[in-house]
Amino acid sequence: MPGRTAKVTITEGQQHLLETIPTAPTASSQRRQGATIILWAFPPRGNQEIATAVGLSRRQVSTGRRRWADAGPRLIRIACTQTQAGLRRAIEQVLHDEPRPGPPGKCPPQPIVAILAVACEPPEKSGRPITHGTAQELADDVVKRGSVPSIAVAQVGR
Numbered sequence: 001m002p003g004r005t006a007k008v009t010i011t012e013g014q015q016h017l018l019e020t021i022p023t024a025p026t027a028s029s030q031r032r033q034g035a036t037i038i039l040w041a042f043p044p045r046g047n048q049e050i051a052t053a054v055g056l057s058r059r060q061v062s063t064g065r066r067r068w069a070d071a072g073p074r075l076i077r078i079a080c081t082q083t084q085a086g087l088r089r090a091i092e093q094v095l096h097d098e099p100r101p102g103p104p105g106k107c108p109p110q111p112i113v114a115i116l117a118v119a120c121e122p123p124e125k126s127g128r129p130i131t132h133g134t135a136q137e138l139a140d141d142v143v144k145r146g147s148v149p150s151i152a153v154a155q156v157g158r
Helices: 012-020 029-041 047-054 058-081 084-095 109-120 135-144 153-157
Strands: none
Touching (some): 012 029, 012 058, 029 047, 029 058, 058 084, 109 135
């Protein structure tokens, strides 16, 4: 049995901030989608209608609405006690997804540190008569120095 759709309520100040997020050049696509979901949910619309308009699944829209509804009282307190910047940070935090589970990274931190150290030094120090190195040259240097026994160029590029 499906649950009830979370009721979205927003204040004028929250609405103004939400309207600026989708067009902000520095906003992540995740925050843009979240802001769009909340703006589409007020006035009330169904999750499927919003999902179709935003290009997400109904479940993603439902999760976004529920998160906003749960944070409502906290956001109102923040709006009354903090600056506009504080409210914007709180809204962005509500729109931000939780970290997803997944396997741990395959590359341990030591090779990453070694790669970064070599990448940050001038290529002349490695005996290369160039001003900028490539991922292939960087991988060769790291292996030559013995920091790692071998490494893929694609991994160094990442």
